[in-house]
Amino acid sequence: MRQAPSKRYKVTVRYVGSRYHGWQIQPKHLTVQQVIAETVSRLAGQPVSIIGASRTDSGVHAMGQVAHFDFPHRPSVPQIQKALNALLPWDIQILSLRPVSPTFHAQKDAIRKRYVYRIFNGMNLSPFDYERVLQIRHPLDVEAMQRAAAALRGTHDFTSFAAATTTVKSKTRTLFDSRLVRRGRYLTYHVEADGFLHHMIRNIVGTLIEIGLGKRRPEAVQPLIDAKNRDLAGPTAGPEGLYLMQIWY
Amino acid sequence: MRQAPSKRYKVTVRYVGSRYHGWQIQPKHLTVQQVIAETVSRLAGQPVSIIGASRTDSGVHAMGQVAHFDFPHRPSVPQIQKALNALLPWDIQILSLRPVSPTFHAQKDAIRKRYVYRIFNGMNLSPFDYERVLQIRHPLDVEAMQRAAAALRGTHDFTSFAAATTTVKSKTRTLFDSRLVRRGRYLTYHVEADGFLHHMIRNIVGTLIEIGLGKRRPEAVQPLIDAKNRDLAGPTAGPEGLYLMQIWY
Numbered sequence: 184m185r186q187a188p189s190k191r192y193k194v195t196v197r198y199v200g201s202r203y204h205g206w207q208i209q210p211k212h213l214t215v216q217q218v219i220a221e222t223v224s225r226l227a228g229q230p231v232s233i234i235g236a237s238r239t240d241s242g243v244h245a246m247g248q249v250a251h252f253d254f255p256h257r258p259s260v261p262q263i264q265k266a267l268n269a270l271l272p273w274d275i276q277i278l279s280l281r282p283v284s285p286t287f288h289a290q291k292d293a294i295r296k297r298y299v300y301r302i303f304n305g306m307n308l309s310p311f312d313y314e315r316v317l318q319i320r321h322p323l324d325v326e327a328m329q330r331a332a333a334a335l336r337g338t339h340d341f342t343s344f345a346a347a348t349t350t351v352k353s354k355t356r357t358l359f360d361s362r363l364v365r366r367g368r369y370l371t372y373h374v375e376a377d378g379f380l381h382h383m384i385r386n387i388v389g390t391l392i393e394i395g396l397g398k399r400r401p402e403a404v405q406p407l408i409d410a411k412n413r414d415l416a417g418p419t420a421g422p423e424g425l426y427l428m429q430i431w432y
Numbered sequence: 433m434r435q436a437p438s439k440r441y442k443v444t445v446r447y448v449g450s451r452y453h454g455w456q457i458q459p460k461h462l463t464v465q466q467v468i469a470e471t472v473s474r475l476a477g478q479p480v481s482i483i484g485a486s487r488t489d490s491g492v493h494a495m496g497q498v499a500h501f502d503f504p505h506r507p508s509v510p511q512i513q514k515a516l517n518a519l520l521p522w523d524i525q526i527l528s529l530r531p532v533s534p535t536f537h538a539q540k541d542a543i544r545k546r547y548v549y550r551i552f553n554g555m556n557l558s559p560f561d562y563e564r565v566l567q568i569r570h571p572l573d574v575e576a577m578q579r580a581a582a583a584l585r586g587t588h589d590f591t592s593f594a595a596a597t598t599t600v601k602s603k604t605r606t607l608f609d610s611r612l613v614r615r616g617r618y619l620t621y622h623v624e625a626d627g628f629l630h631h632m633i634r635n636i637v638g639t640l641i642e643i644g645l646g647k648r649r650p651e652a653v654q655p656l657i658d659a660k661n662r663d664l665a666g667p668t669a670g671p672e673g674l675y676l677m678q679i680w681y
Contacts, residue, residue, distance in 0.1 A: 199559045244560075273562045310448045310523045311493075311564070 189253040192263070193283040194219075196248040199274040200422070201314040205241040206248070215239070215275060219250065222270045226263065227255050236289040236430045237296065240382075242314065242422030247278070247429045251289040287432075295359070295431035296379060300372040300388045301424045316369070317388075317424035323395030325365050331394045331401040332372060335361040335387060335408075342411035344387050345380035346419075354380055354411075363391065382419050390417035438502040441512070442532040443468075445497040448523040449671070450563040454490040455497070464488070464524060468499065471519045475512065476504050485538040485679045486545065489631075491563065491671030496527070496678045500538040536681075544608070544680040545628065549621040549637045550673045565618070566637075566673035572644030574614050580643045580650035581621060584610040584636060584657075591660035593636050594629035595668075603629055603660075612640065631668050639666035 196219065204212035208220070220233045236249040254263065264280040271277070301316045303309075304325075308318040338357040345354055360375035372388055390407070393399045399417070407415055445468065453461035457469070469482045485498040503512065513529040520526070550565045552558075553574075557567040587606040594603055609624035621637055639656070642648045648666070656664055 197556075197559060199562075274559045276556060276559050278556060307446075307525060307527060310446060310525050313448075313522045315560070 189255045190257055191251055191253050191283050191285045191287055192260075192280055193249060193251050193287060193289065194280045195278040196245060196250060197276045197278050198245050198248065199315075200239060200242050200244040202274055203241065205243065206235050206237065206239045215245075215248075216250075218272065218275055219267075220252075222267055223252055223254070225270065226266055229255055231255070234289050236293045237379075237427050238381075239425075239427055240385075240422050243425045243427065244315065245427040248427050249289045249293070249430045249432075251283065251287055253285075289430075292432050293378070293430050295375065295377055296427070297360070297373070297375040297429040298379070298384050299426050299428055300374070300384060300420070301426065302370040302372070302388075302392075303368055304370055305368040314423045317421050319392060319395070321396055323370070323392070324397060325363065325370060325395065327397075327401045328370070328391045328395040329363045331391055331404045332361045332363045334401065334404040339408045340411055341380055341383055341408070343407050343413055343416045344383045344390070345413060346382035346386075347413045349381045351380065356380065356383075361387075384425060385419045385422065386413075386416050388420035388424070392420060393417040438504045439506055440500055440502050440532050440534045440536055441509075441529055442498065442500050442536060442538065443529045444527040445494060445499060446525045446527050447494050447497065448564075449488060449491050449493040451523060452490065454492065455484050455486065455488045464494075464497075465499075467521065467524055468516075469501075471516055472501055472503070474519065475515055478504055480504070483538050485542045486676050488674075488676055489634075489671050492674045492676065493564065494676040497676050498538045498542070498679045498681075500532065500536055502534075538679075541681050542627070542679050544624065544626055545676070546609070546622070546624040546678040547628070547633050548675050548677055549623070549633060549669070550675065551619040551621070551637075551641075552617055553619060554617040563672045566670050568641060568644070570645055572619070572641070573646060574612065574619060574644065576646075576650045577619075577640045577644040578612045580640055580653045581610050581612045583650065583653040588657045589660055590629055590632055590657070592656050592662055592665045593632045593639070594662060595631035595635075596662045598630045600629065605629065605632075610636075633674060634668045634671065635662075635665050637669035637673070641669060642666040 198215055203215050206215045208214050208217045223231045231252050233250050233252045264277050267277045303316045303318050304323050336358050340355045342354045356376050356378050358376045362373045364371045394401050447464055452464050455464045457463050457466045465482055472480045480501050482499050482501045513526050516526045552565045552567050553572050585607050589604045591603045605625050605627055607625045609622055611622045613620045643650050
């Protein structure tokens with residue numbers, strides 16, 4: 184029997200991140216990458232590696248994570264997607280699956296990503312939002328936060344907002360969108376960029392919250408960017424409000 | 433020290449029903465009533481019983497269940513509510529608490545209740561909706577379901593839609609609202625009545641789904657009501673889509 188060449192597939196994945204220690208495989212902790220890799224391997228009958236576009240942190244959610252893998256056989260696309268979803272746990276779902284060029288790389292080829300960060304500003308966070316929305320009980324000055332969010336748009340060196348441990352060469356990124364939308368007691372921060380540094384969005388949100396609490400002024404954002412010093416920005420906001428929404432190639 | 437008379441409190445409760453075997457206390461299974469009674473008793477320092485307005489089934493959710501209990505001391509209202517919410521698990525929340533007349537009865541005094549039933553009609557139910565929305569993969573004829581829902585409005589004997597084990601004397605109820613609303617792939621059945629029989633809403637929804645699937649005609653609703661025979665209606669729809677929304681007194 185002739186062995187057909189393996190085929191590369193691009194998958195779009197939606198997951199509730201609460202039960203997982205993030206995307207990236209690590210010893211001793213359950214991760215999304217591990218669960219998907221094990222499921223695809225089980226279907227393939229041999230070990231298959233999965234490469235994801237974004238290493239979402241522990242507790243972070245995804246509506247549109249993208250990954251690729253090489254599958255050894257050539258079953259039909261709906262067949263693999265259906266089989267994977269039947270085998271995956273309830274909190275991980277393959278939204279779409281399609282064959283791509285063998286040179287496609289989910290992480291390296293990504294040109295733009297969109298995230299949202301959800302905040303509930305009030306006393307009674309719904310149990311239905313538990314581990315899915317960040318709760319801030321103290322009233323926030325939303326307009327100040329909106330001005331600060333807008334000031335982050337454009338191309339900047341985001342050193343002040345990157346995890347201190349970040350080792351990438353360039354910390355310059357372009358934010359195409361940076362916008363806080365209020366709907367009742369819910370605030371959603373929309374952010375879109377050509378890439379993000381580790382903890383960047385959660386550090387931005389932590390800073391926006393301090394502005395909303397009146398601990399900082401919205402005008403302080405530009406000097407904060409200019410300072411290129413992580414120690415000066417706000418704390419890292421919790422993972423539960425963060426959703427990876429979409430990735431462009 | 434003088435012992436102040438106990439005071440009756442009315443509480444409004446929101447809960448994610450997935451982990452619980454319904455409202456009503458029962459041996460061997462965890463129920464919402466039990467968890468609240470234990471929490472209130474712990475706070476009171478003595479056993480306190482809780483009476484709920486509706487005995488929601490296993491897996492059914494509530495945005496506005498109402499209950500009453502007699503508390504032996506007289507702490508301030510915000511104090512009890514805060515203490516209860518601090519002690520309750522993440523999936524049960526006291527939305528409001530207020531002193532009421534010692535004759536108030538959460539179950540007997542209810543005059544009107546509103547529920548919704550949520551359906552996702554499509555292939556990829558979001559993991560965020562797991563155990564919170566009923567999924568129907570096969571396309572539904574929503575207009576036929578809407579006509580059938582409207583035909584249920586008014587005062588009828590709902591024997592055909594009551595659990596066969598229902599023992600109440602009168603099975604006549606008045607539906608003030610019975611309406612299916614579509615929003616994208618989500619369907620929400622809104623229903624409001626002076627009371628509901630056991631499984632009544634889930635049996636109505638099971639019947640509406642059969643109409644949506646073309647297994648019954650919407651015109652068959654009136655003869656079904658007239659038949660007063662549980663065997664003729666559709667199956668009981670799953671509990672995951674049902675939400676107790678509001679109770680009037």
